[in-house]
Amino acid sequence: MKSLDIQLVEKRYVHKAKEENVHLYNLRRTIPRAIDVATMEKVIIPALSSEQRELLLKFFEKEDPIPGSEPNESNLFYTLRSVPRRIPRETVKQLYSELGRALPGDEEVEFMSQFYKLDEDSDQYILQKFVTEADETRLLRIVSRKDLHITDRERKEIAEILDLVPEFEKREVFFANVYVDPRHEYFFEHSQEHAPAMLLIESCRQMLEACCHIYGKIPMKGVALMLANMQASFTNYVELPYPIKLRGSLLNHKKNRAGYWSVVDFEVTIFQQAKEVARIRFEGSSINSKVFERIRRERKDPGAPPRFLPRPDLYHMMSLRTEDGAEIEGSLIDLSLQGFMLELDETQTVEPGAAMNFYFSVPGAGVVLGTCEARWQEIGDSRNVAGFRIDQMSESDRARLFEAIKQHFYVQEDREIF
Structure with a gap:
């Protein structure tokens, strides 16, 4: 649990x-790093409740993703507040000095350089391209900005809000x-x-x-x-x-x-x-x-049909009724889609060729009904065993029999060749 x-x-x-x-x-679903202003303000926000809008705008802020460019519809976005857009160079140097690492050639700085470019005029690292979710966590760890971390539970809430807007491409x-x-x-x-x-x-x-x-x-x-x-x-x-x-x-x-x-x-x-x-x-x-x-239906085997043994936890009693109304109950020894073998009480006898109705109940499959014919009986010192051939079953009963075999029986390996 x-x-x-x-x-x-x-x-x-x-x-x-x-x-x-x-x-x-x-x-x-994944969350976009940025949503253009037109889509956010004309498609998404009008489709949301006030509570949903408030939650969404808690994590998205309206920004110009390209520093120094003239704002217009092509470069104005709502960006996800998940990684810093600008990092002072001194901050990075100080961070790595505290960690005892050399800044040039460091593996993590090389990773960061895939996304950030140093702007000499502002002396800051500027985010140059969108970051995937898989990379966000690593970047936040590099620059020690846990305050920007969006938890997976929060991301789920954001994604579910965006999923409410079918017009928004995902x-x-x-x-x-x-x-x-x-x-x-x-x-x-x-x-x-x-x-x-x-x-x-x-x-x-x-x-x-x-x-x-x-x-x-x-x-x-x-x-x-x-x-x-x-x-x-x-x-x-x-x-x-x-x-x-x-x-x-x-x-x-x-x-x-x-x-x-x-x-x-x-x-x-x-x-x-x-x-x-x-x-x-x-x-x-x-x-x-x-x-x-x-497709799953078993192909007919030109040889003998496989026999299946009941699993130990199955209550495997089967009831028979003869044409004159006599009731016979036996313990199921084995079963196939064509017939079954029962162990009967020592006093019970069946006539070969006698027609009977049979039924038994299997957990998860239900009651299986059909007609059968007694084929043989062997009465020994310790066992009374009889074999029966299945003659008729409805399609639904045959389906339940097949389901019962799948759930509660296993093949008699030492009898079959597979």
Whole structure:
């Protein structure tokens, strides 16, 4: 169970039945570094409530992004207050002197020089280009400006406000945080010094699923998601005590006539302490559930149909009713889509060729009904066993039988060849 004050993504969006298996929070779309004045004042602000406007303008300020230029519609923007636009050179020198670092050639200063240029006239470093979210944290750490830091929870609030304006064009780039519970029974069955790779892969899969439903508008019902390809690369360990951030990028996609994503090429980058530690790329598609079921339907095997054994936790009693109304109850030994074998009470007998109705109940699948024919019976010193062939079942009952096999049975390996 989570103990932090966080709001996890709804479990239905990541196809989970239990909240303890959800690992994402603060899922949101990326926030633009700058919005031109015309769009902000004529499109976005009029569409918002006063409370939403107040929150948005708390983080965006109207500025001229090009120092010394003549203000006009082409260079006036509302910029996000997330990194300083001007940094006095003396401030940078003093900062690095305190850190005991040499300013020229320092790796972090070189990184900063990608975004800032020294203006000799003002003796300041001037922000020259827009900064991605992934780079903002690193820049703030370099210049020690924690006061400008916008938390991921605040970014989620900003992104949700901008999502309310359909006319505002948005990028298909998304962010989320990963919740790691070191008490999770599966991922931490033994002590771990770092976040397990399987947990990270599952978190990235959840991000793909959630983005497909929330942003790609793939319906929750009637549509199935099929994964075609996954590639993962890890460049470093992910440490448990530090926050983990995901960035999801929609590299390519197609939409169907209904307007939702039908084909996706989606890459998730994992960051920790503002540095990339892993990348996982997914390729997949969404298809109608009926088509998916047809694809999943087992092909007919020219050999003997596979038999499945009930799992130990299943209550596996089956009831039979003969044509004259007699009731027979047996314990299910094995089952296939064509027949089943029961262990009967020592006093019960069945005639080979006798027609019967059968029914049994399976948790999660429901009651399965059909007609069968007794094929054989063997009565020994310790067991009374009989075999039955399934004759007729409705399509819905056959579907429930197939679902019951998937959930509560396993193949009899020493009988089958796979």
